[in-house]
Amino acid sequence: YLMGLGSHLYWMNRLALWGILGFAGYLVILRNIFKSFIRLFDQEFRSYYLLSLFSVVALGLIKNLAGREIYAVLFIVIPGLYFHVRLGKK
Numbered sequence: 001y002l003m004g005l006g007s008h009l010y011w012m013n014r015l016a017l018w019g020i021l022g023f024a025g026y027l028v029i030l031r032n033i034f035k036s037f038i039r040l041f042d043q044e045f046r047s048y049y050l051l052s053l054f055s056v057v058a059l060g061l062i063k064n065l066a067g068r069e070i071y072a073v074l075f076i077v078i079p080g081l082y083f084h085v086r087l088g089k090k
Helices: 010-040 043-062 069-089
Strands: none
Touching: 010 043, 010 069, 043 069
């Protein structure tokens, strides 16, 4: 219930809700997931993925990210576009 209330800055809201240890654990989980994705991509697409990741982090610094859609884009849509293009070239 309290997860969506009064959260103008997404990352600061997570830090306030979970504390330093909970937020650090959250960042470690996200880092491990993103590192595994980055290893799958070639050098050219890796820079685009890092750019999209940076844009989501920057967006979370200035506003609330509003749910699961952002994570679905980072975890499913963008890698799916990469593999769709790679499978289409063969």
